[in-house]
Amino acid sequence: MKIVTITGSPRKNGASSRIAEGFSSAAEKMDCEVIRYHLNEMNYRGCQGCNRCKMKSPVCVLNDDLSHLLQDLAEADIAVLASPVYYGDTTGQFKCFIDRTWSYVKPNFKSKLEPGKKALFILTQGFGEERHGDVCERYTAFLKLYGFDVTVLRAPNCSADPSMDVNQYIDEASKLAEEWLSRD
Numbered sequence: 001m002k003i004v005t006i007t008g009s010p011r012k013n014g015a016s017s018r019i020a021e022g023f024s025s026a027a028e029k030m031d032c033e034v035i036r037y038h039l040n041e042m043n044y045r046g047c048q049g050c051n052r053c054k055m056k057s058p059v060c061v062l063n064d065d066l067s068h069l070l071q072d073l074a075e076a077d078i079a080v081l082a083s084p085v086y087y088g089d090t091t092g093q094f095k096c097f098i099d100r101t102w103s104y105v106k107p108n109f110k111s112k113l114e115p116g117k118k119a120l121f122i123l124t125q126g127f128g129e130e131r132h133g134d135v136c137e138r139y140t141a142f143l144k145l146y147g148f149d150v151t152v153l154r155a156p157n158c159s160a161d162p163s164m165d166v167n168q169y170i171d172e173a174s175k176l177a178e179e180w181l182s183r184d
């Protein structure tokens, strides 16, 4: 079972990263290997629109820190993707990564990835839950396009305070890991 966690907040111990870690540490307790990528620590460019991934190459031709991530994510059984809302979308770091997943799609918009994968999309935000539902809808649609069965975990009313209590959501993420990874 291959689990890949990608966190898009620049705050390594911020709410979204801590919630993602809830899933990852529960998975590790169940003897699963977790590969963690913290996007803010990586050097990469956004998609260059060259479309060589459609014509000449099965993978993105850019060679940077996302090359390995895209390979690992393509092979993952479970993807945990976490970002806060920044200006009505995911962070720039996360959006640049998502643009590069264009390389997962064939010219006919069918996915190049194997079916049967699960994704947990974690979104934190300052506003209440009545705002930014569109972000979840959009990213769910992108991930579904690649063949992921998507579950969304939203944490509204999250302040920037590093001691912000998100235990309720960490528990939710941890329970999901137990549910998805239990062998019986």
Ligand SMILES: Cc1cc2nc3c(=O)[nH]c(=O)nc-3n(C[C@H](O)[C@H](O)[C@H](O)COP(=O)(O)O)c2cc1C
Pocket (backbone or CB within 6 Å): 009, 010, 011, 013, 014, 015, 016, 017, 083, 084, 085, 086, 087, 088, 089, 124, 125, 126, 127, 128, 131, 132, 158, 159, 160
């Ligand atoms: C540059 C910036 C833009 C933000 N834009 C929004 C926004 O549009 N809507 C919102 O609800 N919260 C917004 N926030 C608040 C964050 O989404 C919120 O504090 C989130 O919990 C931070 O997540 P993190 O702890 O994982 O970094 C913004 C924060 C920053 C720093």
